[in-house]
Amino acid sequence: MAEPPNVTADHRQKHFLQRSGTDNHKKTEHHSPRSADQEAQRNLAVPFRGLIRGGMRTGKKVIVVGVVDPRPDRFYLGLSCGCGTSREPPSDVALELCVRFRDRQVLRRARVSGTWGEVDRAVPFFPFIRDQPFRIEIYCEQSRFRVLVDGQQLFDFYHRVTSLKEVDTLWINGSLSVTKLG
Template identity: 25%
Template sequence: MIISANGKPFSEYKHRLPFSHVNSICVGGLVEVNLIAFQDLATHHAATPGSFRVPYKSIIHGGLQPGKAIIIQGVISHSANRIELNLRHKTGVAFYYSPRFDTNVVVCKSYENGKKVKDKRSKDMPFELGKPFLVTIYCTHQRYEVFVSGKEVHTYKHHYTKLEDIDVLEISGDVQLSFVQP
């Protein structure tokens, strides 16, 4: 098990029990915890870093639910135009997140049956060309919260509310992926 802090590997721990026997976690000391996520990485972790092919597509087993976190790590190309992250369901895209370097804007939107539902643009660009990144998309009851390197940078209200039906993650664009946890 790898333990990360502030988006960077911090420690490695060889666990002695199966994860199915763990029923609690204790955090002590002077610390503020923003997110703790438990996911089964066995089916998603690539054999070697950097071996996630782009475009990337994966099933989100069980769909989304409040408290679910999707983690994406990689490096942005030096000449990137855009990156696109999609959370899909059968009839559309529940959440489209796209840093666009050519216009220096981040676009959030959703689609239903091929038609745009809501478009939100932000000039707050938390990504840099040629630099590594760590994105966490955290699902709450009301919205998606996007964290970059541990800092909340964007939010987007749910327009498609059957969260359990949102079961596909797609990643495309000018990026090299090193880790994905759908």
């Protein structure tokens, strides 16, 4: 089965997203399929922070494929300008998506110049099921991000951070495991 051209798992990671931080994995001389799979799993470990090469722009998309934990609480996805720290997000977050399982909410917000904006809550359905796989696609359009889950449009989020090329970091955290990025 052919993979999409933006897939970043295993050796293709360098073309789109690069894990940031101090992850220094030693490469071995022997590359069996199993060791490549293990390396890909380490590169996609949650919490994840990765570089979006060239930043976002109209027509670009980010794909996150994963599995919800068996006993999920919540998980987060974010697109930001820089990676911030573990205690403090960057000053500009173009989109923070929070999926809460207890009340079946999908919350979205942005942070501009260090200030969080209002939370958007309305979605037509709650697409995430515990212990089940999912595919989130975030399309960058001229005035908004269009977000689909498993091929169904979930919401549009209009840009608050307007310098899209500076939106260069994807981060993921919470009750999920990531299997593929693109």
